[in-house]
Amino acid sequence: MAKGASISGFPEWLPSERVVEQRVIDTLRKVFELNGFIGIETRAVETGASLLKKGETSKEIYLLSRLQEVGHESDTPIEERLGLHFDLTVPLSRYVVEHSGALAFPFKRWQIQKVWRGERPQEGRFREFVQADIDVIGAGDLPDHYEVELPLVMVSALEELRAYGLPKATVHANNRKLSEGFYRGLGLTDVEGVLREIDKLDKIGADEVARLLTETCGATEAQARACLELAELTASDGAELAAKFDALCEAHGIVKDSEAYTLARQGLDTLAMIVDEAAAIRPGSVIADLKIARGLDYYTGSVYETFLDGAASLGSICSGGRYDNLASQGNRKYPGVGLSIGLSRLVSYMLHTAGAHANRVSPAAVLVAVWNEEDRPAANRIANQLRARGIATDVAPTAAKLGKQIKYADKLGIPYVWFPATAAEGAEGAEPAGDEVKNIVTGEQVAADCTSWEPDTVVAQQTVEI
């Protein structure tokens, strides 16, 4: 990130870093579209009423006021004020309801946009960042198979980013129904409370979670221990998952013909389908991990978090799940399933830990030298010829000494310098009879015609290296 960015929490990339972010965005978009997702962009603002619906993050909203309203902000109730969106899920829900008549369902959409969190500034927390989301929204109902397919789309997107230094990603999946069925089978009723405490497991440890479960969720020591046992369960195929889960149920007296077990089994079957399908396509890409709870209480089925090999401290870089009740219009519900990548944090990791970097700052492959300011129109004509043929080209800013022009190209990483034929007598350096072009990395210089010359395709490309 650009050093000394003057407002804490609002990261800003230097041009060479932006090349990496742009490459990540382009790559995700390509994968999303290959999978048939439709791109949308929603406005940056929602009403306070819409933003405050969702519990957890309601404290982290930026509200807007027009300059003229300063001092009178409180005349308008918060619900009617405008605020910046803090994620892309709330706006999607609103968009789908608002434009339902114009959409084909199930509506598969991708969206890559900035979001804002009005947090107290603190080390390492972004208050402005980019999210990259995919969701599928059904009208009335939504088949479960999307709970299998969406994490796999994210897996293949993250797989593409490994070329730019991203470590292997593993999706950890769970299912709310499975957890709820198990907790109810144990006799616990505050399901959301239990999920909320379990979600803290990685942060505060098992002992502390056990204490909280007994203190705030009415669990006995034994119930708390059982919840923790469930949270420890992981499996990489459906059969293993079912066997381990059934053993746990038996150990804690949850019988198979109970309502609770039936509910849990429903979740388990979806989860088993996810890991088995994932294993068939990309072994090791998705595992069942029953401690995944996700704090947000709007999830109703599958939940996902994604971790990078060797980067546990980064936390989940791609999270989401199934939500059945986020959007509705009259009696009609719009259930959905989606995942969201915290893109800015990911790019930050790629840049600063994985060592991803642009091979050059400028998109230009060629810098046309200028011998004298009077020759500039000729240099521009050469540049336009190259551009018309798809070769990104810059022209030297001044008719400085040739060494200075080459230094300018070098600073921007432009690999080729073009020497127009119209070398004036007094010019330093080579005075070619016709145009020549020099690869300033290898030093190779050849005669060239701007209507036909082709750069080396590898050298010409602006790309991201590790």
Added chain:
Amino acid sequence: MAKGASISGFPEWLPSERVVEQRVIDTLRKVFELNGFIGIETRAVETGASLLKKGETSKEIYLLSRLQEVGHESDTPIEERLGLHFDLTVPLSRYVVEHSGALAFPFKRWQIQKVWRGERPQEGRFREFVQADIDVIGAGDLPDHYEVELPLVMVSALEELRAYGLPKATVHANNRKLSEGFYRGLGLTDVEGVLREIDKLDKIGADEVARLLTETCGATEAQARACLELAELTASDGAELAAKFDALCEAHGIVKDSEAYTLARQGLDTLAMIVDEAAAIRPGSVIADLKIARGLDYYTGSVYETFLDGAASLGSICSGGRYDNLASQGNRKYPGVGLSIGLSRLVSYMLHTAGAHANRVSPAAVLVAVWNEEDRPAANRIANQLRARGIATDVAPTAAKLGKQIKYADKLGIPYVWFPATAAEGAEGAEPAGDEVKNIVTGEQVAADCTSWEPDTVVAQQTVEI
């Protein structure tokens, strides 16, 4: 624009409209990068102090407050509060100064981002919209030739958009030095005042401007008339421009050895260079039009506005100019020249007046049919094979009757439907022995292998038509 967008001034595109906007953005980016411009993105917020520096639009700022600060907003002086940027020029100036050590100068950058104006809601005014900017910033100085080249980059970008229905664009250029020299030659001293009134010419007419010039800028009737005569001057080549201008000076007694004429001549020479160079590359793309004043008082040299043939009511769709004093650090100035496209308004025009539309909503070229839910993994395998070969593919949402699946493809505009070989007995429609693929537009159906089949390249492409 999506009908019934629920917050006035915050436009939001339907998916098919977003395809057009995305295509416009992609096209501009391509042209900017072909010309060696470097892409950056700045944070959406600046400090109040930074936003309030510039006169004209200071009244149209959205300030932010964290939810917790509601009721105490006024505890923080406006200068220290955060506000959303209202253009991309102020953020660029701040970015260049902040990161000057890490940039190569002259710094050529493109930037396509949303901006916000905290205006009173009114018909047809956007409060959130996308701008597409190019600027060149020098450290200390900046050669004049960029004043020639930047409008030509915009011309070639707008030219590319004609494939999507944009009418021919003409840049109207003027030069502040020319105007100032002329006004001073007439004996007028309130140069900024005169420019501000002249800028209203198209809106309120010559008589009203003449009245304002005499009432607010201390002009005599004759001086006001002379200013209006200058504003009526247009020329499509440098020689014509110089001849007309000199005739006007002679008529109003501005002599060639005066300081005022020397200043005007400096502006005239740059302007002549712009129109002549433009005429050599793209005849008719840039004309000298001396009524172009641009309200913003930070311009110090060339100023540009751009109009579309047959769309005068749209006003200028791409404006900008040279500014020498917007950014500085200690004694060092960062002069710049840049132009900005009001992209949202442009896209709105292309969609609703020029008839630009996506050939389809979905990026997918193929929909794989699903005979039975049990066959879904096989359908997914086919889809993944096609995707691995770069063919965007969707899979039918449910194993509905074939007619319904085809209807889904049709609604999304997906041209090909793929029939996997594993047709179950009971399935409607064809029961092919091997995989087959059908072009649902032409009805043509052929045997196909997902590891080798190639769609018709034209049919497969998601594009924008007119």
